[in-house]
Amino acid sequence: DTAVSQTPKYLVTQMGNDKSIKCEQNLGHDTMYWYKQDSKKFLKIMFSYNNKELIINETVPNRFSPKSPDKAHLNLHINSLELGDSAVYFCASSHGPGQGVEKLFFGSGTQLSVL
Amino acid sequence: DQQVKQNSPSLSVQEGRISILNCDYTNSMFDYFLWYKKYPAEGPTFLISISSIKDKNEDGRFTVFLNKSAKHLSLHIVPSQPGDSAVYFCAARKTGANNLFFGTGTRLTVIP
Numbered sequence A: 001d002t003a004v005s006q007t008p009k010y011l012v013t014q015m016g017n018d019k020s021i022k023c024e025q026n027l028g029h030d031t032m033y034w035y036k037q038d039s040k041k042f043l044k045i046m047f048s049y050n051n052k053e054l055i056i057n058e059t060v061p062n063r064f065s066p067k068s069p070d071k072a073h074l075n076l077h078i079n080s081l082e083l084g085d086s087a088v089y090f091c092a093s094s095h096g097p098g099q100g101v102e103k104l105f106f107g108s109g110t111q112l113s114v115l
Numbered sequence B: 001d002q003q004v005k006q007n008s009p010s011l012s013v014q015e016g017r018i019s020i021l022n023c024d025y026t027n028s029m030f031d032y033f034l035w036y037k038k039y040p041a042e043g044p045t046f047l048i049s050i051s052s053i054k055d056k057n058e059d060g061r062f063t064v065f066l067n068k069s070a071k072h073l074s075l076h077i078v079p080s081q082p083g084d085s086a087v088y089f090c091a092a093r094k095t096g097a098n099n100l101f102f103g104t105g106t107r108l109t110v111i112p
Helices: none
Strands: A004-007 A010-013 A019-025 A031-037 A043-050 A053-057 A064-070 A073-078 A087-094 A110-114 B010-014 B019-025 B030-038 B045-051 B056-059 B062-067 B072-077 B086-094 B106-111
Touching: A004 A087, A010 A019, A019 A031, A019 A087, A019 A110, A031 A073, A043 A064, A043 A073, A073 A087, B010 B019, B019 B030, B019 B086, B019 B106, B030 B062, B045 B056, B045 B062, B045 B072, B072 B086
Parallel strands: A010 A110, B010 B106
Antiparallel strands: A004 A019, A019 A073, A031 A043, A031 A087, A043 A053, A064 A073, A087 A110, B019 B072, B030 B045, B030 B086, B056 B062, B062 B072, B086 B106
16 A cells, blocks of 8 residues: 555656646645655755645746645646756655654655656 | 755765764754655655754664754664665754755665
């Protein structure tokens, strides 16, 4: 039973396309995240949702739009893909604030390559 | 603005010896520190953590040391085993925040 699962694992697409990455967690956590690991291996937060509410929105182009239909799912939609969007995107989840939020559980990542 | 830094991108150690991975941070508001381990094609997994009110936390072969005055923490693995070969990320949390700030990782190779 995978705790945090994200699909697809690999995504190769052309510039200008729109794509989505899905994430689901079965840990009963309240908070979910999207992190981006760029070519310099820097792992940086993009978004965080707590009980379907957006609580963190870092300086990310508005071409990136997260959607949380319920607290077990957090999907990432990217419009008009650019070469610089190529990276590994990690979904993660944790307990809510005050309940061990610091211990993140990560998915296995989605390697996005924009050609 | 990288608030958590791991200045050694790689480290090689003989099996059975001690591995010491280092991490520096700049933000004095960090109150909780974690180490994550990452194998290829997998997501990072939690390894060990330490609160800023402590200076040492031990879990089996893994010990994390925190030097607040120097804004420095280290992960000691002893004895090192080939299965410890992975990328290790240092991470930190600000008081009251929901997210973690990560370093760029150190690739540890344990040579049999």
